[in-house]
Amino acid sequence: MRIAVVGGGAWGTALAQVAAQGGETLLWAREPEVAASIADTRENKLFLPGVPLSSAIRPTTDLADLAACEAWLMVTPAQHMRRVLEAAPPSPRALILCSKGIEESSGQLLHQVAREACPDAAVMVLSGPTFAHEVATGLPTALTLAAEIEAEAETVRARLARPAFRIYLSDDVAGAEVGGAVKNVLAIACGVVEGRGLGQNARAALIARGFAEMTRFGLGRGARAETLAGLSGLGDLVLTCSSTSSRNFSLGKGLGQGRPATELMADRRTVAEGAFTAPVLRRLAEQEGVDMPIVAAVDDLLAGRASVDAVLERLLSRPLRTERA
Numbered sequence: 464m465r466i467a468v469v470g471g472g473a474w475g476t477a478l479a480q481v482a483a484q485g486g487e488t489l490l491w492a493r494e495p496e497v498a499a500s501i502a503d504t505r506e507n508k509l510f511l512p513g514v515p516l517s518s519a520i521r522p523t524t525d526l527a528d529l530a531a532c533e534a535w536l537m538v539t540p541a542q543h544m545r546r547v548l549e550a551a552p553p554s555p556r557a558l559i560l561c562s563k564g565i566e567e568s569s570g571q572l573l574h575q576v577a578r579e580a581c582p583d584a585a586v587m588v589l590s591g592p593t594f595a596h597e598v599a600t601g602l603p604t605a606l607t608l609a610a611e612i613e614a615e616a617e618t619v620r621a622r623l624a625r626p627a628f629r630i631y632l633s634d635d636v637a638g639a640e641v642g643g644a645v646k647n648v649l650a651i652a653c654g655v656v657e658g659r660g661l662g663q664n665a666r667a668a669l670i671a672r673g674f675a676e677m678t679r680f681g682l683g684r685g686a687r688a689e690t691l692a693g694l695s696g697l698g699d700l701v702l703t704c705s706s707t708s709s710r711n712f713s714l715g716k717g718l719g720q721g722r723p724a725t726e727l728m729a730d731r732r733t734v735a736e737g738a739f740t741a742p743v744l745r746r747l748a749e750q751e752g753v754d755m756p757i758v759a760a761v762d763d764l765l766a767g768r769a770s771v772d773a774v775l776e777r778l779l780s781r782p783l784r785t786e787r788a
């Protein structure tokens with residue numbers, strides 16, 4: 464199975480590094496300087512500096528080259544995936560979604576976007592606690608590959624899995640996606656706690672109550688509770704809420720230190736998906752009557768509608784209730 468990775472950011476480059484262990488791997492990058500940097504120096508200086516890359520990664524900026532590959536790993540930012548698929552050659556056999564987010568314009572999860580754009584492809588979701596720089600340097604990592612057609616998923620797993628890149632199969636596509644999308648918003652909230660100096664107790668409370676929000680939203684979208692409690696949900700939530708290696712956590716830390724979102728978002732070349740997921744997730748939750756107060760607080764902070772102290776007071780003055788509510 465010939466693999467193409469679509470997106471030359473940190474995660475696309477790390478995934479190409481894994482796939483290249485099993486044979487030549489195409490890496491489509493939007494930026495000519497990224498393709499040139501990989502071809503000339505075997506390093507993605509812009510998005511994954513300092514990691515020597517395999518000679519089996521073949522960089523390109525031409526989407527037409529994807530036609531030669533049976534499986535595409537989609538690793539563009541979530542808001543750009545549909546446009547890239549529409550500009551690419553006709554459907555591959557397998558489309559493996561590795562981005563984390565919800566399409567703002569349609570409110571769709573990415574597997575729904577992919578099905579619309581590529582109706583003939585077997586659509587899968589690959590997600591879990593996976594900092595790109597750790598994967599690219601071969602540190603042990605485990606993740607979930609969710610697909611409706613198990614045989615296709617097994618073929619993809621056989622091509623990609625390595626001892627230090629452990630892939631667990633699931634048939635809960637929506638569940639694997641919801642976890643990755645929602646945890647980015649919650650990681651911003653945990654960053655705020657860190658930046659404002661609110662303490663470790665507050666961060667643990669946010670993780671647990673944030674997980675309750677993720678579960679409520681996910682169950683409403685047909686996700687299963689055990690998927691949300693697995694690698695792509697709780698596992699990724701714990702990782703991203705605990706480290707400044709997370710771009711989402713770092714963004715939240717800046718907000719907690721009192722810097723405005725506009726300043727923190729200006730000129731950044733890397734993507735903090737939670738900033739794009741928060742408004743659409745809040746909108747969907749309100750439409751569907753799902754209580755997500757932490758997500759709403761992050762949305763207000765990002766939009767500059769409320770200060771850290773105001774959202775904190777709002778969260779702390781909510782009525783006391785049972786834990787399962």
Ligand SMILES: NC(=O)c1ccc[n+]([C@@H]2O[C@H](COP(=O)([O-])OP(=O)(O)OC[C@H]3O[C@@H](n4cnc5c(N)ncnc54)[C@H](O)[C@@H]3O)[C@@H](O)[C@H]2O)c1
Nearest residue numbers: 471472473474475493510538543562563594595733734736
């Ligand atoms: N970095 C990680 O550790 C990691 C791990 C798992 C999942 N992800 C997810 O992977 C996705 C990509 O993140 P990343 O970390 O590889 O990116 P990045 O922040 O390293 O780089 C930004 C990427 O956005 C692309 N981009 C910018 N504007 C674009 C446009 N108009 N059209 C298409 N692409 C455009 C750039 O080409 C580049 O590939 C995100 O959804 C992210 O949540 C990231």
Ligand SMILES: O=P(O)(O)OC[C@H](O)CO
Nearest residue numbers: 591592593594709710711
């Ligand atoms: O740096 P972040 O916050 O985009 O997180 C990266 C990955 O999603 C962690 O699994």
